[in-house]
Amino acid sequence: MDGFLEINDLSKKYGSRTVVDHIRLSMAREEILGLVGQSGSGKSTLARLIMRLIEPSSGSILLKGKAQMIFQDPIASLNPKMKVIDAVAEPMIAAGANKKQAVLGAVQYFKKVGLSAGYGDRFPRQLSGGEAQRVSIARSLAAAPELLILDEPLSSLDETLQRSMLDLLLTLKKREKLTYLFITHDLLLAERICDRIAVMKEGSIVETGPTEEIFAHPQHDYTKRLLRDSI
Numbered sequence: 001m002d003g004f005l006e007i008n009d010l011s012k013k014y015g016s017r018t019v020v021d022h023i024r025l026s027m028a029r030e031e032i033l034g035l036v037g038q039s040g041s042g043k044s045t046l047a048r049l050i051m052r053l054i055e056p057s058s059g060s061i062l063l064k065g066k067a068q069m070i071f072q073d074p075i076a077s078l079n080p081k082m083k084v085i086d087a088v089a090e091p092m093i094a095a096g097a098n099k100k101q102a103v104l105g106a107v108q109y110f111k112k113v114g115l116s117a118g119y120g121d122r123f124p125r126q127l128s129g130g131e132a133q134r135v136s137i138a139r140s141l142a143a144a145p146e147l148l149i150l151d152e153p154l155s156s157l158d159e160t161l162q163r164s165m166l167d168l169l170l171t172l173k174k175r176e177k178l179t180y181l182f183i184t185h186d187l188l189l190a191e192r193i194c195d196r197i198a199v200m201k202e203g204s205i206v207e208t209g210p211t212e213e214i215f216a217h218p219q220h221d222y223t224k225r226l227l228r229d230s231i
């Protein structure tokens, strides 16, 4: 590990309930780490902690760089009252660009995600799920992140769209030298694209390792069960 992301002894409690339980996890620059585990195991909570959208109860997160998040429901993740060109321009304005520079920049990000600039005048509800996901990826990229946290980014899309969106994500990762934390229920997908896998159960990481090892020799009963259920 190169210390790109270091999570130490991280916990999050809601009332008396521990949702993230003493997690230790590292990531290296430019890797794809798959975070898998049943519904309710704490994956999205861990993502929100890394994004600093919520405060930990204890422990630490050191991240050398900026993180952005891509959500499962792209339309809900965009401001319904904002034209999508302005949504993509906004992070650049926040970083100090003037309006004109930011709009020109936004057109470039539209291109990177395979959308023509003509979509810019639309509002989120006037887009298909796939188009909206492209816009939300463009908006994330416009904030110049090093880490993308993708929380079930393909789950709301049909199979054909999933394939083209995955291709786009892998191309962007290479081109922009990004690091991905990829949260998914889809173990076959995780096996295909991830360098390493972390398995989460009831708030804890019960197993982590290179993808081939996790799939060939799962150590934890829970991982074995997840693998069996995914076939």
Ligand SMILES: Nc1ncnc2c1ncn2[C@@H]1O[C@H](COP(=O)(O)OP(=O)(O)OP(=O)(O)O)[C@@H](O)[C@H]1O
Pocket (backbone or CB within 6 Å): 014, 019, 037, 038, 039, 040, 041, 042, 043, 044, 045, 046
């Ligand atoms: N703000 C909150 N207040 C109280 N409990 C919460 C809060 N946010 C999450 N939880 C609880 O924490 C647990 C983990 O939720 P989380 O959303 O992290 O799970 P997940 O692994 O992402 O599940 P899924 O795969 O269904 O998305 C759940 O039991 C959830 O009810």
Ligand SMILES: [Mg+2]
Pocket (backbone or CB within 6 Å): 043, 044, 045, 151
């Ligand atoms: Mg979740």
